[in-house]
Amino acid sequence: xxxxxxxxxxxxxxxxxxxxxxxxxxxAGHPLTVWNRTPAKADPLVADGAVLATSPxxxxxxxxxxxxxxxxxxxxxxxxxxxxxxxxxxxxxxxxSTVGPDTVTALAARLPDxxxxxxxxxxxxxDRAATGELLILAGGDTAPVxxxxxxxxxxxxxxxxxxxxxxxxxxxxxxxxGVALVAEALTLAGALGLPRDLALRTLGxxxxxxxxxxxxxxxxxxxxALAAKDVALATALAKLPLLEAVHSALTEDPALLxxxxxxxxx
Ligand code: NAP
Numbered sequence: 001x002x003x004x005x006x007x008x009x010x011x012x013x014x015x016x017x018x019x020x021x022x023x024x025x026x027x028a029g030h031p032l033t034v035w036n037r038t039p040a041k042a043d044p045l046v047a048d049g050a051v052l053a054t055s056p057x058x059x060x061x062x063x064x065x066x067x068x069x070x071x072x073x074x075x076x077x078x079x080x081x082x083x084x085x086x087x088x089x090x091x092x093x094x095x096x097s098t099v100g101p102d103t104v105t106a107l108a109a110r111l112p113d114x115x116x117x118x119x120x121x122x123x124x125x126x127d128r129a130a131t132g133e134l135l136i137l138a139g140g141d142t143a144p145v146x147x148x149x150x151x152x153x154x155x156x157x158x159x160x161x162x163x164x165x166x167x168x169x170x171x172x173x174x175x176x177x178g179v180a181l182v183a184e185a186l187t188l189a190g191a192l193g194l195p196r197d198l199a200l201r202t203l204g205x206x207x208x209x210x211x212x213x214x215x216x217x218x219x220x221x222x223x224x225a226l227a228a229k230d231v232a233l234a235t236a237l238a239k240l241p242l243l244e245a246v247h248s249a250l251t252e253d254p255a256l257l258x259x260x261x262x263x264x265x266x
Contacts, residue, residue: 018069057086089114127219139164178211
């Protein structure tokens, strides 16, 4: 008979995105073990039945599915050092961090036999993480983890390993570039003495409508520092002079780095 029991999940990385994603998996009835570098962030999940592991290895040891949601390639590689030795054959590891395809390749090369890695970075911010409405860009075979992904959002299969990570860089850099362009258009409108509301309303009726929506969003929290990280991942892979200028614009004011991306549009 088919085993329909909810998969045991280890969730690693309980930051702004990881915490609401882990919450959705716990609320769906998955046995959940969590680890975070700063353990106190797990408190609300532990209060509702999640188990707090003292190390990534302890978290993944009995897991059917491991989900990681970490800041950047350095974090993903550091945590991988700690968890990979404890992965048992048959485990499926979903990395939802935005790290780019090179890091996915580096992680995949280190997997023990019988462990699969699915790169599944997401579009959508904390609001959509909480409601399970993320757009998940998946590289690799998602069938064994479909129930887990379905709880987090809608999955777009991209192809083989690394393709989800690759498409994520394309989509997020286009989005960041769009917000940066809206920010400059608003600066120009201000220099010309035009009301901001008028400029936003008319920009929003044109081809930059989506970027205007993101530049004025209130439920998102995607810090400028993480956006700059994503632009740097892209400019390391191709000649992208516009995005190099966007990177300079994102990083020139240290006071903005912890603010949501919308802050660059004032
Ligand atoms: P975040 O709030 O900064 O959380 C980052 C997580 O990584 C935290 O759990 C943090 O642990 C952990 N971490 C960082 N460095 C580490 C290290 N060296 N060792 C172990 N753990 C480490 O970031 P986030 O907003 O959740 O974003 C997570 C990922 O999703 C990023 O790749 C981001 O680009 C991507 N993303 C973000 C959004 C968004 O709107 N925020 C949307 C889509 C995708 P501590 O808690 O101890 O700091």
